[in-house]
Amino acid sequence: MVKFLDLKKQYLSIKGEINNAINSVIEDTAFVGGKYVKLFEEAFAEYVGVNHCIGVANGTDALEIAIESLRLPKGSEIIVPANSFIATSEAVTRAGHKVRFCDNNEYYTLDIEDLRKQISKDTSAIIAVHLYGQPCMMDEILSIAAEYKLKVIEDAAQAHGAKYKNKRVGTFGDVACFSFYPGKNLGAYGDGGAIVTYNDEIAFRCRMISNHGSKEKYLHEFEGRNSRLDAIQASILFAKLPHLEKWNHIRNEAAYYYNTTLSNITGIETPKIMNDVFHVFHLFVLRLQNRDNLAKYLKENDIDTGIHYPISLPKLNAYSYINQETHYMNAVKWDSLLLSLPMGDHLTNADCDEVVDSIKRYFEK
Numbered sequence: 348m349v350k351f352l353d354l355k356k357q358y359l360s361i362k363g364e365i366n367n368a369i370n371s372v373i374e375d376t377a378f379v380g381g382k383y384v385k386l387f388e389e390a391f392a393e394y395v396g397v398n399h400c401i402g403v404a405n406g407t408d409a410l411e412i413a414i415e416s417l418r419l420p421k422g423s424e425i426i427v428p429a430n431s432f433i434a435t436s437e438a439v440t441r442a443g444h445k446v447r448f449c450d451n452n453e454y455y456t457l458d459i460e461d462l463r464k465q466i467s468k469d470t471s472a473i474i475a476v477h478l479y480g481q482p483c484m485m486d487e488i489l490s491i492a493a494e495y496k497l498k499v500i501e502d503a504a505q506a507h508g509a510k511y512k513n514k515r516v517g518t519f520g521d522v523a524c525f526s527f528y529p530g531k532n533l534g535a536y537g538d539g540g541a542i543v544t545y546n547d548e549i550a551f552r553c554r555m556i557s558n559h560g561s562k563e564k565y566l567h568e569f570e571g572r573n574s575r576l577d578a579i580q581a582s583i584l585f586a587k588l589p590h591l592e593k594w595n596h597i598r599n600e601a602a603y604y605y606n607t608t609l610s611n612i613t614g615i616e617t618p619k620i621m622n623d624v625f626h627v628f629h630l631f632v633l634r635l636q637n638r639d640n641l642a643k644y645l646k647e648n649d650i651d652t653g654i655h656y657p658i659s660l661p662k663l664n665a666y667s668y669i670n671q672e673t674h675y676m677n678a679v680k681w682d683s684l685l686l687s688l689p690m691g692d693h694l695t696n697a698d699c700d701e702v703v704d705s706i707k708r709y710f711e712k
């Protein structure tokens with residue numbers, strides 16, 4: 348049996364630390380805000396390499412608040428990749444802007460050529476999603492953003508700890524967003540998210556927006572919202588953070604093994620890894636014809652798989668109102684080919700062998 352992800356196994360490996368973390372918050376009755384949230388925010392900012400981290404309720408809120416903090420022209424267009432989780436584009440609309448889709452390239456990140464094509468006089472920002480754990484081509488994106496005076500928001504929900512040219516993702520854009528949904532590389536035991544930035548003003552605004560537009564209790568400068576990182580989640584994340592590097596390396600090694608053993612099977616496209624990046628493999632995604640048949644075969648052999656994502660964003664009913672030519676996009680054509688293999692720090696060498704052997708047997712049938 349190979350699980351897609353095994354959060355129970357991870358919990359058991361750090362049970363004492365997690366239970367202590369939760370107990371401390373309860374003992375101190377420091378449930379909202381306070382020292383546990385501050386401790387995690389400071390540790391995560393240092394880990395990423397920025398000077399501000401604002402804990403929020405989830406990754407979707409992080410994106411929405413980050414966009415709002417940039418004070419972009421109302422109704423302006425924000426470019427998002429056509430293959431991502433809906434939160435990326437949803438946040439754009441919810442923050443009062445228009446979604447403009449851009450194709451994903453062979454690395455599943457923003458396609459630079461298509462990105463240039465999607466820019467218009469109405470464009471105000473680009474959301475660079477480090478999809479599946481691989482950093483976007485940040486040099487190219489930042490130079491296009493400088494050329495057209497666009498803001499860059501990093502969606503690093505799937506890429507905690509990933510590096511581009513030896514710098515962690517989250518340090519490149521004007522602002523960056525993380526999700527701590529339980530299944531993420533750094534996951535809470537419920538919802539959680541964070542916004543990180545170097546920029547003092549953006550950090551200040553994000554903090555205010557996420558806390559009812561107030562810096563001090565009952566002194567509301569404007570109408571914000573309630574989107575704060577829960578203290579129990581913060582203390583769990585603080586306990587888990589020192590383990591993240593080790594867990595990311597396990598993912599990276601499992602991915603390397605899958606890649607080297609599966610890449611010579613005709614009919615499978617294994618993930619391509621850019622030079623000079625540390626890919627943290629939140630997901631290991633294959634592309635193949637008739638992927639449902641392989642998924643079914645693996646299920647019969649007790650191996651879980653997933654699909655990320657089965658319907659590309661432009662094809663979702665939620666976006667039927669958008670009038671944009673997207674049929675030519677790889678992201679739109681590939682959604683029926685994608686298949687995610689088990690990936691996480693739970694994987695042993697024997698698990699990886701089992702997955703690879705089963706896939707080989709399927710292709711030899």
Ligand SMILES: Cc1ncc(COP(=O)(O)O)c(C=O)c1O
Binds near residue numbers: 405408504505526
């Ligand atoms: C790329 C991407 N962006 C944003 C989000 C939203 O995060 P959350 O689920 O914490 O709201 C996710 C999480 O699923 C994601 O994968």
